[in-house]
Amino acid sequence: MLDGTSETQFEESTAVSEATGAEALTVEQAIANLSHPDTSLRYYAAWWLGKFRVSDPAAVDALIAALRDESDRTELGGYPLRRNAARALGKLGDCRAVPGLMECLGCEDFYVRESAAQSLGMLGDASCVPALLGLLAGGVAAAIKVPGRPHLAQPYEAILEALGALGAVEAVEVIRPFVEHPLQRVQYSAVRALYQLTEDAAYGDRLVAALQSDDINLRRVALSDLGAVGYLPAAEAIATAATENSFKLFSLKGLLERAMRQSPHSLSADAVKVMTLMDEML
Amino acid sequence: MSTSLATLIADIDRADSPERLIAAVQALAAARLEGGIPTLIRALGFNNPGAAVTAVKGLVQMGEAAVMPLLTLLDDYNYGARAYAIRALAAIADPRALDVLLSAAEADFAPSVRRAATKGVGQLLWLKLADSERAIAQSRTYDTLVRILDDADWSIRYAAIAGLQALGQSTPDLQPQILETLRTLADSDIAVQARVQWAIATLQSPQPVPNSFPGSQTPIPNP
Numbered sequence: 001m002l003d004g005t006s007e008t009q010f011e012e013s014t015a016v017s018e019a020t021g022a023e024a025l026t027v028e029q030a031i032a033n034l035s036h037p038d039t040s041l042r043y044y045a046a047w048w049l050g051k052f053r054v055s056d057p058a059a060v061d062a063l064i065a066a067l068r069d070e071s072d073r074t075e076l077g078g079y080p081l082r083r084n085a086a087r088a089l090g091k092l093g094d095c096r097a098v099p100g101l102m103e104c105l106g107c108e109d110f111y112v113r114e115s116a117a118q119s120l121g122m123l124g125d126a127s128c129v130p131a132l133l134g135l136l137a138g139g140v141a142a143a144i145k146v147p148g149r150p151h152l153a154q155p156y157e158a159i160l161e162a163l164g165a166l167g168a169v170e171a172v173e174v175i176r177p178f179v180e181h182p183l184q185r186v187q188y189s190a191v192r193a194l195y196q197l198t199e200d201a202a203y204g205d206r207l208v209a210a211l212q213s214d215d216i217n218l219r220r221v222a223l224s225d226l227g228a229v230g231y232l233p234a235a236e237a238i239a240t241a242a243t244e245n246s247f248k249l250f251s252l253k254g255l256l257e258r259a260m261r262q263s264p265h266s267l268s269a270d271a272v273k274v275m276t277l278m279d280e281m282l
Numbered sequence: 283m284s285t286s287l288a289t290l291i292a293d294i295d296r297a298d299s300p301e302r303l304i305a306a307v308q309a310l311a312a313a314r315l316e317g318g319i320p321t322l323i324r325a326l327g328f329n330n331p332g333a334a335v336t337a338v339k340g341l342v343q344m345g346e347a348a349v350m351p352l353l354t355l356l357d358d359y360n361y362g363a364r365a366y367a368i369r370a371l372a373a374i375a376d377p378r379a380l381d382v383l384l385s386a387a388e389a390d391f392a393p394s395v396r397r398a399a400t401k402g403v404g405q406l407l408w409l410k411l412a413d414s415e416r417a418i419a420q421s422r423t424y425d426t427l428v429r430i431l432d433d434a435d436w437s438i439r440y441a442a443i444a445g446l447q448a449l450g451q452s453t454p455d456l457q458p459q460i461l462e463t464l465r466t467l468a469d470s471d472i473a474v475q476a477r478v479q480w481a482i483a484t485l486q487s488p489q490p491v492p493n494s495f496p497g498s499q500t501p502i503p504n505p
Binding site for chain 1: 393394397398400401436437440441444472473475476477479480483
């Protein structure tokens, strides 16, 4: 993810302090606020519904409607409310949001496209795979920076990661060239997706190697990627990576979840090994 | 000795780069002088993570001698320094830190500090307490850890289970109660569930869990 790594990793940790520090809402208020005349209240309500995973159908309907909001615009023509609504819908687990999110993949606002791609990856409905693949048209050659903006033509990291999460094996050949993209973050996203789609350890090991990067932000991204794919051979390398314990703890959690899914009825040696390392990160 | 202590402290105050500061703190820590403890505690607040981590290691090596200075010099206003002091107290495991660790576990606003305190409070060296105080301290710790099991943050709940496991291992009297709490715990998070299973297996077996791998370095005091 572009800049979502630290946000998502620490989001759960800070849920309580933010809930008490920020304006307290009820579910009804938050849904009502999505159509409040004050755009900042709408923006906050969309974030709040996602944060507290309010999967009430009325909340989902209101957020889907907010994906077409025209009233809240930034100076550069962005759609802040659409961005937050798209992000929130990914967390609510209701696949009714898929058509609206797919429409958002064509939005002129890069960040709306990015949020939609991330959420489509989370919802697990593979019907959006062709639409995601459409954004990779032109391949690596087209994946260049937009002049004057801090981002590439498309949210490649989010798209690649979503394709991996959705199990889009038909996308493997389209994804593979992105392993050589000039930006390391895009490379990692491609590697992460390819590991999920092929289970080839060479891709997992490439993420492990990324833990040695000179750039702490890239090391954090690699930790997040390894956690997302649950690459168990990475356990020790994660525990000894040169980053904060919290990042390592969250990464190891992904490995533990993978180990538990592989062996749901008993504690496997892998699970105990990962928990031993997690205990040291507390 | 006092000249060398004065020199070591002066080196810290003279350090004019982050690297020299870390080296000077390292030198003071390596000398293991009781007189250096207040300066090591001061180094927790230099806003230099390298120096702070080095000072924490030095304080932990000093053990018991560092406990009262850490408690009395605890900086209520410098959040960063306080976090490092809490980590040092948790690692030294002297039960005189009980109140400070319990309140950090329940109420600190930094999740990383809460996790360290929550896990650490379960592995205090209870035998250092007078017989009359021990059971009360252990039962307060149990009550706090059980309250923390309701935290919204999975990582804090995970730490509470590690803390309860350590408490159960060090406190046979509380073991049946802790096992019952763990067995009836319904946690929605799969990682927390796994930690519960592991804690139950560990508490039930006098020997290490069959699956646990050697090289684990979680020191759990078991007097």
